[in-house]
Amino acid sequence: MGNEKIIIIGGGAWGNTIGYLLNRSNHQYQLWSRSVKDSLATMVKDADIIISAVSMKGVKDVITTLGSIDLNPDIIIVTATKGLDLETTYTPSQIWHKAFPHNPIVVLSGPNLAKEIQRGLPAATVVSSKNSTSAELVQSVFASDIFRVYVNDDPIGTELGGTLKNVMAIASGVCDGLELGTNAKAALLTRALPEMIRVGVKLGARVETFFGLSGLGDLLATSDSHLSRNYQVGFGLAKGKTLPEILAQLEGTAEGINTTNVLIKLAQKQHISVPITYQIYLLLQEKITPEIAVKNLMARELKEEFYFDN
Template sequence: MSFQLSKVTILGTGVWGSTLANILKNNGHKVLTWSRSSEKTLESVVKEVDIVVSAVAMKGVRPTVEKLQAINISSKLIIVTATKGLDSDTTHTPSKIWQQAFPENPVVVLSGPNLSKEIRQNLPAATVTASRDLAAAETVQEIFASDTFRVYVNDDPIGAELGGTLKNVIAIAAGVCDGMQLGTNAKAALITRSLPEMIRIGTRLGARGETFFGLSGLGDLIATCDSSLSRNYQVGYGLAQGKTLEEILANIEGTAEGINTTEVLVKIANERAIAIPIVRQVYRLLKGKITPEEAIQALMARELKPEFCDLEL
């Protein structure tokens, strides 16, 4: 490793941020935490630390970046982003926002099939640390790795990040499938057909197609689409039960990032002429333009085609 790491600051004290803080504490590292409601100043908790981990919700990324820009941080400080989402205004991923703001600092994406509740129960899980700076990715790998949390490294941060972001939209659709009791066949078809759609979007945005077959892509997709612990899954399930989006969100702890991500993806797809049939039906459902039954019918009635005609690698 390039230098000894022992002091880490977690930005965001929600469920995910608290879970990451616990992993680091259990590994013996000194951990500081900060949120916008903290009495401590941001400057006081990033002073002389080795790593800053951002676990804030997507809407809080840019304000947090701006606060940190006002502080004279070292260019050696590793910035880890553990947020899954897309910026509404710029359509940028969190890592791109961080890297543009701090071009001299290594930025690492942490993403994978990581349901917080299971991790807090010490159930086995795996994740990915991805960065163009492999030494930084390996440093983050080292501090998070434990007997129950296995960490892999790759050099495709945008792919790792988009895998964790795009699957949230598909999780809404999976929740609809289960809420409507459509069966295992339908859900398997949905998840399988969503993967080329994710790859199609990802590769157009600069990711490598093969990354989506890894933990941060397919792995996260399976976990999120098959668990009632997922907030995005809960949104789809609730819509299938006839609840309004407002009713569902009022009873969900934390942020269902898939809702905002769906809107941003439609914007991107319209600008770049990317085919996103599943995402478009989720968008129309969230907007109240169609019912869950109509969304399923629209997907089933699409033009017949070869299975791998639209897979971009």
């Protein structure tokens, strides 16, 4: 197409970064946030692509606003939110699909630290949808000299990879904050991936998706960077700060905190083994110290490395 009308919803760091990427790919867009005078209904009229870049807690509010509009079923909805809904345990794309079942839904997720992208550093991502035509269109819209875009047809897996790694990034921050060393961190991240896969497969994702950019790629990026808000949470806790102190200084939302709570709820309901997540949950609830969390993980029952329930 080439001259799509694109609307970005969300004026935070990620929404503005998406705008930067569209500028790099020579696509015009309009950005809507609560501070914009024009109504969302006015802006999405005749839109070709709507990109949701709001936090998890803002998804339902945006959907409620759009729900009062007679949204054209040809409009592609791109969700760039990483998280899980506490009430329903749904992913953002599942919430969008339930609200707009006739619109193509595309997930955008990958190892995409906003501050690095805005410095013009190269990155890659995944766009995923059951509607291959829509995914390929979004791929062409975002592709640029600094942003390589891949396509797959496993939106749930793509979404969960980007969501679950936020919990593991908190754990990684704890590991570095306690100065446990490279061996410990390598072990943590290696064990984090099968935990993510166990959850993903139970919820309908494909195993191989977690070895791609939105799974392993995003896990590595956010677990080894002080730019990651979730990493900062874990690092701060390991250094003796309280969670309110950390959040007061944080730029933006650390989605891993809410995701941890939802994941524990899911794991209990679906009988999924999530040992790393459980220790992070106890830590965030101030029921254990970072040191005890590490001790608990090291004291777990001995098992074969590739035992399915390990």
